[in-house]
Amino acid sequence: MVKVLIADKLSERAAEIFRERGIEVDEKPGLSPEEQREIIGEYDGLAVRSATKVTPALLEHADRLRVIGRAGIGVDNIDIPAATKRGICVMNTPYGNSITTAEHAVAMMMSLARQIPQADASTQAGKWEKSRFMGVELFGKTLGVIGCGNIGSIVADRAQGLKMRVVAFDPYLTEDRAVNLGVEKVTLDELLARADFISLHTPMTDQTKGIIDAAAIAKCKEGVRIINCARGGLVVEEDLKAALDSGRVAGAAMDVFVKEPAKENILFGHPNLVATPHLGASTSEAQENVALQVAEQMADYLVLGAVTNAINMPSVTAEEAPRLRPYMKLAEQIGSLAAQMANGGLSSIQVEYEGHAAELNTRPLTAIVLQGVLQPKMDSVNMVNAPVVAKERDIDVAEVKHERQSFYQSLMRVVLKTDSETYTVTGTLFGHKPRIVEIDSIQIEAELEGHMLYVENDDKPGFIGNLGTALGKAGVNIATFALGRASRGAGALSLIAIDDAVPEALLKDLHKLDGVRRVTALNFGTDSPAAG
Template sequence: MAPRVLVSDELSETAVQIFRDRGVEVDFQPKLGKDKEKLAEIIGNYDGLAIRSATKATEKLIAAATNLKVIGRAGIGVDNVDIPAASRRGIIVMNTPFGNSITTAEHAIALMFAVARQLPAADASTQAGKWEKSKFMGVEITGKTLGVIGAGNIGSIVCSRALGLKMHVLAYDPFLSKERAEAMGVTKVELDELLAKADFITLHVPMTDKTRGILNKEALAKTKPGVRIINCARGGLVDEAALAEAIKSGHVAGAGFDVFEVEPATESPLFGLPNVVCTPHLGASTTEAQENVALQVAEQMSDYLIKGAVTNAINMPSITAEEAPILKPFIKLADVLGAFVGQVTESAIKEIEILYDGQTAQMNTKALTSALLAGLIRSQVSDVNMVSAPIMIKEKGIVLSEVKRDKTGVYDGYIKLTVTTANQTRSVAGTVFSDGKPRFIQIKGINMDADVGANMIYISNTDVPGMIGFMGTTLGDAGVNIANFQLGREKEGGDAIALLYVDEPVKQDVLDKLTAHHAIKQAKSLVFNID
């Protein structure tokens, strides 16, 4: 029987025909995504679900999708898909990470022009029969400084277009190397310097815990007077209320927003303010982009349902059916090692070395490396997947090397990740035991044997008496329950580390109390996906 796909959002007829040409039965109901009850009623009849942004693939819907094998999102954002719920049900979630890039970058540039010259207000005034030429005094783009927050796929395109407009470009991106920045023709800076110097600021980062409110009241106060701010990335990156106050005070000269904290945005503190240009999330809304992502998602879903090929999956590596049983636990290990380093490393990464020892050297290391890189940069790029991660690392100019060798120690096989930044070299190694679960076996050259928990605390300290008592008391006073506690040290009185498996994420104020101790160098709350 041919696999069945439900298309519940608007996709082009050409994309629908791709399913048919590949041998997939298609039920094209482009308005169904807005009818949650009807969608949940029939979703159990399908192997695949092709969507845009209107359909919400919630945990409730996924629970009703008893036969669903794949969800394909025509576009990059998967905010409307409950990925953990899909993963638990074994449903692959695919997106099309690069189909919207040029379109979104162009929209950011268009908003910058619109704000610089007050075009919407001037148009409305003129069409109303007025001729208020002196009212709409604008500013030139040429020679101005553009601050780009996030120099990834879309951000790098914006940088290129801005350079073509003869602007000076400053880029803030923790994963952007100095060498890559030089090759792009931009200046890599820290966020505070960008805020202080930029005439225009445009955001191109995903929504993560680290980026939420990146332009809050305090950050906006650091900006250059007269700055204009553009956001075509994600609502919530900018505190809309704080920005509205900054515009009213005259500190911020204008803003162009395509995304909002609450969408559909029927109201916002920004609405009605002078020289604020707002559009209804049109970043990907061009004929070319919509067609590209629709064709891509149809091809990817068909290839999976007919051939078993996995492309651009958010929650599954690109591996063959034969490799899956052996490779799966090591894929998880690689992801955990990358996620560990990504969460504890605060400065830009210049070099990555991955060592495959013993049996791991004989595996599909391409998939393992992709999983590791995805874990490494997920704290900065939430919608990264195993296909896009290597591309992102390459675009950022980070040097990547792999080393494979025969078994050298007591373990049948292990993976070791070493990253080099401008300030330090950090390493972590792990293996998989017979129970199929990943374990840390070495951190910073210090041997240990530690389970991986969903919530952990990593502490780097000097080996002095009383540390265990201090850590336990501090966490106990804060109501943090410790499930497991692993220690390791280089030598007596030397560097030491602690890994604590706790029941829930630890708040920053508790970590601050830990780092207040003179012997503790770093305390980080870590979160791992171990399902």
């Protein structure tokens, strides 16, 4: 019989769902890592929250394990590359606790405005310091929301109910979506300068890590108040402490910290800090929702082979997988290339299929394209939830199948429109290997792998030599070099595979080369689901 281990405390209903589906389940929360390693080999599924750490050491003993389900959105406690390597599907429940987390952020904002925790402690200590706790109204104040996705948009809605003005910074927020939400789309610098309160609702990525640091705080209003119920590390805690000490930041409400559990922290003890122990998703309703969702998803996978909200694998049937796998890798690559080339908020994505590709089940392929487009700036996006994320952000998605014949037996094309420009990337398969064959109407033949440079330049003698010389002097080794041009003497472009990431200083130097129009660093990882 199929067996599942519930390793952290979940709603009792989760175990009931497994049993109703004919799955044997053991509930053993609180085991030590050593105890988990001793028994994990007996199970096909592992359901966890945040307490259990799914490490390579644990997975080495998990010979039967087929699926790991995380009751919640964050998967920081699961070693996804290690699980993927062992062929284990990792699922999460990204939408079960959105309202709860948003409400906690609003509660933290109100507590911060009226110093409720401090006033409560003082009053219960027998003091009556009415004049000490002079708060501020939320009415008429400006709330800056950094990250206006599912949770951020709920916070914006609740803030408007409090008659606050809301400005939002989000690279994926379109003008139409902003209008529908009733928020004003602004740049990060504009948000920092105008907001009385700043609430963070963005995932932790290379772009968002430390987004609130000393430089950002220096751009804020004097007396700004900061709320973080998203991810520890979005705020540089040392810089926030200095700003609280100086009074530039009037108060901070923190539910998440760089190191958790946070038994000690540089911010603790500050009179203008409100702190909670990562309670964003801690309501009975949210716990029930995510527990039920993870049980249903894992049961569907173990019994039917269906995949929902998978982090590390595409949603396809066993029959389709062999034929679709090379197309999945192509779909992810052309989506990722288009996204890394693009500037501005996304407004639409059109995916076109020609030849043999048009005869396939293209829905999972289109979802993989969306995954490729959204992943560079967002975490926890996969082929299952990518369409939902696109819909939430009012990104129009269209799928077109052409019956016309082309030079290639199969073609996939992504047409990506932003607020300002349109980008087109076309690819095909040579054997089973993805190749880029056209970018913005310029023919080029290139494989995408690892670290690359995308260069647009004037087509004139000497440019390629100067570019190669600049890279060589910087110690950057070129693996492959693909070149295309519109016509003689017109614009040209290059896709250059290099051994290592290009330092920011070198990118700036390359922009100074005579004839350069654009230089962009690209990254195509080899550990993504579609690339396996």
